[in-house]
Amino acid sequence: MAAAAFYDLEGTLVSTNLVHTLGFYAKNQQGLFRTIKKSATTLLSIPIFAATDQYSRKVFNDLFFKRYRGESEDRLRFFAEELFEDVLKPAVFPGAFELIEKSRSLGLRQVIVTGALDLSVVPLMKYLGIDDYVTNRLEFVNGVATGRLLPPVVAAATKASWIRTFAEREGLSLSDSYAYTDSMSDLPMLSVVGHPAAVNPDMRLKQTALHHDWPILNLK
Amino acid sequence: MSLQLRRKTHESVIYIDRDSAPRVMPSGEDFILEDLPIGTRVIYPKPPIKGLPNREAAIRYALNHPHDSDPLFAQLYPGMKVTIAVDDISLPLPPMATPDIRQTVLEIVCEMLAGHGVDDVHIIIANCLHRKMTEWEMKRMAGSKIFDEFYPDRYYNHDAEWPEGLVTLGETKHKEPLRMNRRCAESDLVIYVNINLVPMDGGHKSVAVGLCDYESLRAHHEPQTIRDSDSYMDPARSELNHKIVRLGKLVDEKMNVFHIETAINNRMYTGALDFLHKNEDDFTSFDRLKFEGIRRTMSKLPRAARRKMLHAMPSQYEMIACHAGRTEPVHDKIVEKAFDQYAIPIKGQCDILITGIPDISPYNVYSILNPLLVQVMALGYHFNFYRGKPLLKKGGVLILHHPCYDEFDHNFHPSYIEFFNRLLPETRDAFVLRDKYEREFANNPSYVEMYRRGNAYHGAHPFFMWYWGENGRQHVGKVIAAGAENAHVPAMLGWERADNLTEAIAMARSYMGRSAEITMLHQPMIGIADME
Numbered sequence A: 001m002a003a004a005a006f007y008d009l010e011g012t013l014v015s016t017n018l019v020h021t022l023g024f025y026a027k028n029q030q031g032l033f034r035t036i037k038k039s040a041t042t043l044l045s046i047p048i049f050a051a052t053d054q055y056s057r058k059v060f061n062d063l064f065f066k067r068y069r070g071e072s073e074d075r076l077r078f079f080a081e082e083l084f085e086d087v088l089k090p091a092v093f094p095g096a097f098e099l100i101e102k103s104r105s106l107g108l109r110q111v112i113v114t115g116a117l118d119l120s121v122v123p124l125m126k127y128l129g130i131d132d133y134v135t136n137r138l139e140f141v142n143g144v145a146t147g148r149l150l151p152p153v154v155a156a157a158t159k160a161s162w163i164r165t166f167a168e169r170e171g172l173s174l175s176d177s178y179a180y181t182d183s184m185s186d187l188p189m190l191s192v193v194g195h196p197a198a199v200n201p202d203m204r205l206k207q208t209a210l211h212h213d214w215p216i217l218n219l220k
Numbered sequence B: 001m002s003l004q005l006r007r008k009t010h011e012s013v014i015y016i017d018r019d020s021a022p023r024v025m026p027s028g029e030d031f032i033l034e035d036l037p038i039g040t041r042v043i044y045p046k047p048p049i050k051g052l053p054n055r056e057a058a059i060r061y062a063l064n065h066p067h068d069s070d071p072l073f074a075q076l077y078p079g080m081k082v083t084i085a086v087d088d089i090s091l092p093l094p095p096m097a098t099p100d101i102r103q104t105v106l107e108i109v110c111e112m113l114a115g116h117g118v119d120d121v122h123i124i125i126a127n128c129l130h131r132k133m134t135e136w137e138m139k140r141m142a143g144s145k146i147f148d149e150f151y152p153d154r155y156y157n158h159d160a161e162w163p164e165g166l167v168t169l170g171e172t173k174h175k176e177p178l179r180m181n182r183r184c185a186e187s188d189l190v191i192y193v194n195i196n197l198v199p200m201d202g203g204h205k206s207v208a209v210g211l212c213d214y215e216s217l218r219a220h221h222e223p224q225t226i227r228d229s230d231s232y233m234d235p236a237r238s239e240l241n242h243k244i245v246r247l248g249k250l251v252d253e254k255m256n257v258f259h260i261e262t263a264i265n266n267r268m269y270t271g272a273l274d275f276l277h278k279n280e281d282d283f284t285s286f287d288r289l290k291f292e293g294i295r296r297t298m299s300k301l302p303r304a305a306r307r308k309m310l311h312a313m314p315s316q317y318e319m320i321a322c323h324a325g326r327t328e329p330v331h332d333k334i335v336e337k338a339f340d341q342y343a344i345p346i347k348g349q350c351d352i353l354i355t356g357i358p359d360i361s362p363y364n365v366y367s368i369l370n371p372l373l374v375q376v377m378a379l380g381y382h383f384n385f386y387r388g389k390p391l392l393k394k395g396g397v398l399i400l401h402h403p404c405y406d407e408f409d410h411n412f413h414p415s416y417i418e419f420f421n422r423l424l425p426e427t428r429d430a431f432v433l434r435d436k437y438e439r440e441f442a443n444n445p446s447y448v449e450m451y452r453r454g455n456a457y458h459g460a461h462p463f464f465m466w467y468w469g470e471n472g473r474q475h476v477g478k479v480i481a482a483g484a485e486n487a488h489v490p491a492m493l494g495w496e497r498a499d500n501l502t503e504a505i506a507m508a509r510s511y512m513g514r515s516a517e518i519t520m521l522h523q524p525m526i527g528i529a530d531m532e
Helices: A020-025 A032-055 A057-068 A072-079 A081-089 A093-104 A117-128 A156-170 A182-191 A203-214 B004-006 B057-062 B101-115 B136-149 B206-208 B223-227 B239-254 B271-277 B283-298 B302-313 B329-342 B371-384 B416-425 B430-444 B445-453 B461-468 B470-475 B487-493 B501-512
Strands: A002-006 A108-119 A134-137 A138-141 A144-149 A178-181 A193-198 B012-014 B023-027 B030-034 B042-044 B083-086 B120-125 B155-157 B166-171 B176-182 B189-196 B259-264 B319-325 B343-345 B350-356 B392-402 B478-482 B496-498 B518-521 B526-531
Touching: A002 A093, A020 A032, A020 A057, A020 A081, A020 A108, A020 A138, A032 A057, A057 A144, A057 B042, A057 B120, A057 B416, A072 A081, A072 A138, A093 A108, A093 A117, A093 B445, A108 A117, A108 A156, A117 A134, A117 B496, A134 B329, A134 B416, A134 B461, A144 B416, A178 A182, A178 B445, A182 A193, A182 A203, A182 B023, A193 A203, A193 B030, B012 B496, B023 B271, B023 B350, B030 B136, B030 B283, B030 B501, B057 B259, B057 B319, B057 B496, B083 B101, B083 B206, B101 B136, B101 B189, B101 B501, B120 B302, B136 B155, B155 B271, B166 B239, B176 B239, B176 B518, B206 B223, B206 B329, B206 B501, B223 B430, B223 B461, B223 B470, B239 B329, B259 B329, B302 B478, B319 B329, B329 B478, B329 B526, B343 B416, B350 B371, B350 B501, B371 B392, B371 B416, B371 B461, B371 B470, B371 B478, B371 B487, B416 B430, B416 B461, B430 B461, B478 B487, B478 B501, B496 B501
Parallel strands: A002 A108, A002 A178, A108 A134, A178 A193, B042 B518, B083 B120, B083 B189, B120 B155, B189 B259, B343 B526, B350 B392, B350 B518, B392 B478, B478 B496
Antiparallel strands: A138 A144, B012 B042, B023 B030, B166 B176, B259 B319
16 A cells, blocks of 8 residues: 655744744844834744744744734745745755655655745755655735635644545555654654654653653654 | 593584583573583684784784785875765774774775875775764774764765765676766775674675665575575675675676775673673672672663663774785785684583573674574574584574563654564564565665664565574574563464573473483673584
């Protein structure tokens, strides 16, 4: 039976996280004043983002994506390529290519399950040769972001349920599948596959991986 | 009776008498004192052969007076591409006191290469599917001078999973493939620097195994080859060796290899631990004091600290021979010298073989001797330390002494954990394991990455450890793990357990009979029972 390798993206395959993307857009605002204002508020919000992420990924998402409110869709799409070239491409971990290549050579479907935004990661998916991915999507009204995400919000348990649905739809064996993530918040995603692995893990995930005897990879 | 027991057949063979002292046995990170039944034969390592007085001179002499080859200096010319390959951290055991023999050889060879205008020089550690050595270990092995000059671009570990770094050399007439480190295969000259610890090491194994990939290795690292090796410490009767020689001939056809092999004596420890090599009947008061001191200190420490302490004690081996030139004649000379040091003439097999398992193995340097490694030390290495026929009779009982704790090193042995917990409960049949699971583990992307970018043993390595015990497993009637602190580890390995050695001997006697002959290997020892 066919199987897949499911990857989280940020922190797992690339060293950047959602805040880097937000920061990039913040410094590419229309006009100097808006750029300074947006960059400053993003910087000042970092401790709040960090704290809420520790508390709950859902609360973090609600708070974090509000920062996109008022951004035009055209502008976000326009800068996506530049974001990839300047921020994401250099941030790909050296080991990420090897890991994906090895998995692909085994005939595993390569699937990225990320909480990042669709328009910011499309060029990266092409670069990594990934055809299957699921991301978060911003809600736009009249071409302007509302600061909310379209459901389903890809985070924590929803990643696991998306993987289950995807596997069922595509006829994949989850017990023969692999999952890679760096964060404790993705524990549900690791729990649904037969071959979970912690990649560049945070302290909590590292302890969990040690406890469960999961492989711990360092792609840096 | 007494007189007969005291009659010495060899300086390394002692019989336990009524007034014999209890024997010291290693059991993991501990040392225990055990009274053995009267009549038990205890085999000690031979006294160490005196080391060569001038190591540097001996190496230089070997380079200038090689076997079946031009001297090294005569093979060098400016602009040539040279690769020096060296044995990894699995040799010798424990890691030797600095300067390591490899450091001395490397310094001499690199100086010679520089003197002949050879600048394109790489140093590659022939670790094959072993874990890659850490930066600190590499520096310790090669010394600061070599390390600073070559690391990291020109001094690195072999990577058996790097497709671009490998090249197919061909296959033997028996269809055994050989894929080799590209840098070595494309060099004008490969210089291999070896340390021979046991007769299985060195020779064609150095290049043909140390620098190959998984597919090449699985042609001979498989259960039937091990079953057909009687033993794999006896090159003449080792099927494993025969296969490797075939591959080595292929290497000789395609590559220019200049082999530098060294033999060392068996002076594993001096100073605080030198009593481990002594007959307990000859212990001085100072020896007893040292033993009790160490035992008492160890008993106060947690296991991890005990392990750390033992691993911090380097071995004190001395070089007893160095030969250079073409692989086969060089290796013959070194094996001859190794047998001079290790071979102990033994008359008669035993019914019960006792061996303590020390925290020393090629695969747990600075790490944990996990259950699979306990298995490989008992049924692999200790069982195979014979020439002619096994020390233990067919169907006899092997008693090993080790706590058999269920501990694994997550960085070094990640695939061992899955092998032990997922596969062994399903089957212990080496052939089934190989057919059903070996490739899955070998290709597991997580294990591949951990091998390549971390310091993990290759995903397939636990299988090789299991196969390594295959001829022992087929030969023995029963294995008893004395001192095992849990029941499930021995059970998973297919063994019985006993609380202590006395109980284990009683169990073994109930199986083999009251008159069963007992032999104990006095560990730590590197010795070959040369069976008459």
